[in-house]
Amino acid sequence: xxxxxxxxxxxxxxxxxxxxxxxxxxxxxxxxxxxxxxxxxxxxxxxxxxxxxxxxxxxxxxxxxxxxxxxxxxxxxxxxxxxxxxxxxxxxxxxxxxxxxxxxxxxxxxxxxxxxxxxxxxxxxxxxxxxxxxxxxxxxxxxxxxxxxxxxxxxxxxxxxxxxxxxxxxxxxxxxxxxxxxxxxxxxxxxxxxxxxxxxxxxxxxxxxxxxxxxxxxxxxxxxxxxxxxxxxxxxxxxxxxxxxxxxxxxxxxxxxxxxxxxxxxxxxxxxxxxxxxxxxxxxxxxxxxxxxxxxxxxxxxxxxxxxxxxxxxxxxxxxxxxxxxxxxxxxxxxxxxxxxxxxxxxxxxx
Amino acid sequence: xxxxxxxxxxxxxxxxxxxxxxxxxxxxxxxxxxxxxxxxxxxxxxxxxxxxxxxxxxxxxxxxxxxxxxxxxxxxxxxxxxxxxxxxxxxxxxxxxxxxxxxxxxxxxxxxxxxxxxxxxxxxxxxxxxxxxxxxxxxxxxxxxxxxxxxxxxxxxxxxxxxxxxxxxxxxxxxxxxxxxxxxxxxxxxxxxxxxxxxxxxxxxxxxxxxxxxxxxxxxxxxxxxxxxxxxxxxxxxxxxxxxxxxxxxxxxxxxxxxxxxxxxxxxxxxxxxxxxxxxxxxxxxxxxxxxxxxxxxxxxxxxxxxxxxxxxxxxxxxxxxxxxxxxxxxxxxxxxxxxxxxxxxxxxxx
Numbered sequence: 001x002x003x004x005x006x007x008x009x010x011x012x013x014x015x016x017x018x019x020x021x022x023x024x025x026x027x028x029x030x031x032x033x034x035x036x037x038x039x040x041x042x043x044x045x046x047x048x049x050x051x052x053x054x055x056x057x058x059x060x061x062x063x064x065x066x067x068x069x070x071x072x073x074x075x076x077x078x079x080x081x082x083x084x085x086x087x088x089x090x091x092x093x094x095x096x097x098x099x100x101x102x103x104x105x106x107x108x109x110x111x112x113x114x115x116x117x118x119x120x121x122x123x124x125x126x127x128x129x130x131x132x133x134x135x136x137x138x139x140x141x142x143x144x145x146x147x148x149x150x151x152x153x154x155x156x157x158x159x160x161x162x163x164x165x166x167x168x169x170x171x172x173x174x175x176x177x178x179x180x181x182x183x184x185x186x187x188x189x190x191x192x193x194x195x196x197x198x199x200x201x202x203x204x205x206x207x208x209x210x211x212x213x214x215x216x217x218x219x220x221x222x223x224x225x226x227x228x229x230x231x232x233x234x235x236x237x238x239x240x241x242x243x244x245x246x247x248x249x250x251x252x253x254x255x256x257x258x259x260x261x262x263x264x265x266x267x268x269x270x271x272x273x274x275x276x277x278x279x280x281x282x283x284x285x286x287x288x289x290x291x292x293x294x295x296x297x298x299x300x301x302x303x304x305x306x307x308x309x310x311x312x313x314x315x316x317x318x319x320x321x322x323x324x325x326x327x328x329x330x331x332x333x334x335x336x337x338x339x340x341x342x343x344x345x346x347x348x349x350x351x
Numbered sequence: 352x353x354x355x356x357x358x359x360x361x362x363x364x365x366x367x368x369x370x371x372x373x374x375x376x377x378x379x380x381x382x383x384x385x386x387x388x389x390x391x392x393x394x395x396x397x398x399x400x401x402x403x404x405x406x407x408x409x410x411x412x413x414x415x416x417x418x419x420x421x422x423x424x425x426x427x428x429x430x431x432x433x434x435x436x437x438x439x440x441x442x443x444x445x446x447x448x449x450x451x452x453x454x455x456x457x458x459x460x461x462x463x464x465x466x467x468x469x470x471x472x473x474x475x476x477x478x479x480x481x482x483x484x485x486x487x488x489x490x491x492x493x494x495x496x497x498x499x500x501x502x503x504x505x506x507x508x509x510x511x512x513x514x515x516x517x518x519x520x521x522x523x524x525x526x527x528x529x530x531x532x533x534x535x536x537x538x539x540x541x542x543x544x545x546x547x548x549x550x551x552x553x554x555x556x557x558x559x560x561x562x563x564x565x566x567x568x569x570x571x572x573x574x575x576x577x578x579x580x581x582x583x584x585x586x587x588x589x590x591x592x593x594x595x596x597x598x599x600x601x602x603x604x605x606x607x608x609x610x611x612x613x614x615x616x617x618x619x620x621x622x623x624x625x626x627x628x629x630x631x632x633x634x635x636x637x638x639x640x641x642x643x644x645x646x647x648x649x650x651x652x653x654x655x656x657x658x659x660x661x662x663x664x665x666x667x668x669x670x671x672x673x674x675x676x677x678x679x680x681x682x683x684x685x686x687x688x689x690x691x692x693x694x695x696x697x698x699x700x701x702x
């Protein structure tokens with residue numbers, strides 16, 4: 001992987017701390033993370049002091065910082081997994097890598113530690129090919145190319161704005177599936193990166209992602225909060241909603257989204273059976289969300305990610321709002337998020 | 352892989368014989384092919400007698416059979432790689448597996464011989480999921496499932512009509528790419544099968560495929576013949592055109608197309624440099640073909656694959672015909688093919 005064109009100083013690694021003791025997590029990632037600046041955002045619901053080992057270059061943000069920036073706004077809730085979005089907001093870097101704190105580096109099929117950051121940056125700095133599917137997977141990878149029948153005019157590709165990595169051991173299942181298959185673990189290492197075709201929608205998981213903050217940062221937002229959301233991934237939907245937003249934005253602006261490598265190793269956490277006892281609102285909402293985002297189209301006048309999010313917020317409010325107040329709140333959070341993004345980004349932030 | 356629901360007698364393996372001596376090819380495939388009925392179609396341009404080892408259940412079709420069925424039609428040319436389409440036409444089975452005669456069984460990452468037929472049949476008999484992308488790849492595979500955020504209403508999927516396998520050693524590149532990278536070989540075994548999303552187009556290669564003949568057979572047709580086409584894969588486009596047709600049909604009829612496993616091992620054959628000396632018309636045609644098929648939409652009245660092909664033929668003639676007579680000939684071949692398919696399929700064939 002040639003990353004000659006990215007400086008370490010162009011990257012922020014954002015960690016949402018849902019657990020107070022980050023010692024083991026950060027020590028596992030030390031060989032990979034120690035070159036970069038880290039933004040650690042403490043879940044505002046977490047009472048204990050954070051424990052962070054020495055030897056990293058980092059800033060910590062906690063409830064007081066969040067309150068100062070967000071002020072009296074009540075639309076955006078940064079608790080639980082949503083805390084890391086605060087890190088996306090206050091970063092000043094071109095690229096963000098964000099990995100959940102229950103993940104450690106995975107090993108490839110030969111037993112070597114996978115440098116997830118390097119792979120994400122390689123995904124982001126080589127073109128994506130959303131307008132035609134290459135059956136040989138990522139054509140820019142060493143030893144790969146475009147397959148016969150691929151138009152030469154499309155071979156230069158487009159900018160990749162989002163890189164979605166995968167998970168070994170505990171896959172990213174929803175609450176009912178995890179509860180029905182409590183023993184299921186993912187052991188298959190699929191050695192591929194691919195561009196998700198334009199207009200094809202997918203559930204983007206926030207567990208292990210990286211993105212071009214300058215291009216699509218405002219689309220990674222905490223908007224959909226389930227009523228019974230806990231701090232276990234299978235109980236959340238915030239990243240699925242945000243992922244739909246960012247995919248629609250990428251399709252509209254002619255940017256690419258990749259999925260596949262890098263893998264991270266997800267450790268077991270929590271009881272899926274306990275989660276099943278709660279009624280998981282996500283099942284029902286997904287049925288409404290997916291067709292909505294599949295059909296939504298943005299006007300040509302929407303030329304930036306901020307424009308796109310504001311347009312989508314209006315449509316969400318009109319079309320989904322009447323069926324469930326959770327969607328109206330999501331639409332309000334989207335509008336509020338763009339305001340915040342502009343305020344913080346323009347340097348008028350009180351940070 | 353559970354294939355309890357497919358009988359061996361429901362499958363034809365179709366081999367287009369571009370080489371007279373099939374001994375080594377068939378001996379390599381013996382452990383896999385010997386259970387099935389084979390249809391061997393001899394390239395009508397091939398003069399020598401075929402050499403086929405003993406121990407297989409097969410029928411051979413040659414120029415005299417083709418002439419008897421096709422009669423005075425001049426629209427369809429069955430020479431070179433196109434000969435195998437004659438096998439698709441005369442088969443009476445539900446499933447066809449077709450593998451080029453320069454391929455032998457590949458080995459997986461653990462060194463085991465891959466049963467390409469079993470994998471193709473597994474792909475065809477488990478559902479496809481074209482309406483939403485599953486980042487965990489084939490959700491029906493053992494140990495896999497749908498990722499969080501995948502609507503439950505879409506989890507039953509749709510019938511898979513086409514399975515496209517891949518290639519180790521010599522990948523399926525076009526003439527210029529193969530000539531520019533004569534030493535490039537594909538050694539990466541990507542252990543995944545995925546559904547190509549609805550409305551996403553891809554270059555489907557005919558080297559290693561299987562399909563549900565009852566569902567989409569009439570869409571696998573020899574229509575586009577390049578002027579300077581030779582009998583090396585990188586000089587051909589007939590399968591790319593046919594692949595576009597079948598993908599459009601599948602999207603229209605709500606059927607699925609999968610890509611990925613199984614791999615076959617492609618042996619080196621021919622000189623890419625020699626191919627480069629010919630002007631490869633494929634480069635220019637691809638630029639016109641891809642946007643055409645991306646935009647073509649079929650009327651709701653087109654309810655069968657035959658209807659769809661006839662509709663497409665009309666549009667090809669109108670929209671592409673004026674730019675190049677090769678497209679007009681392709682449109683005529685499509686109409687002729689549907690006629691032939693109906694005649695042969697209805698039992699009125701003179702075979």
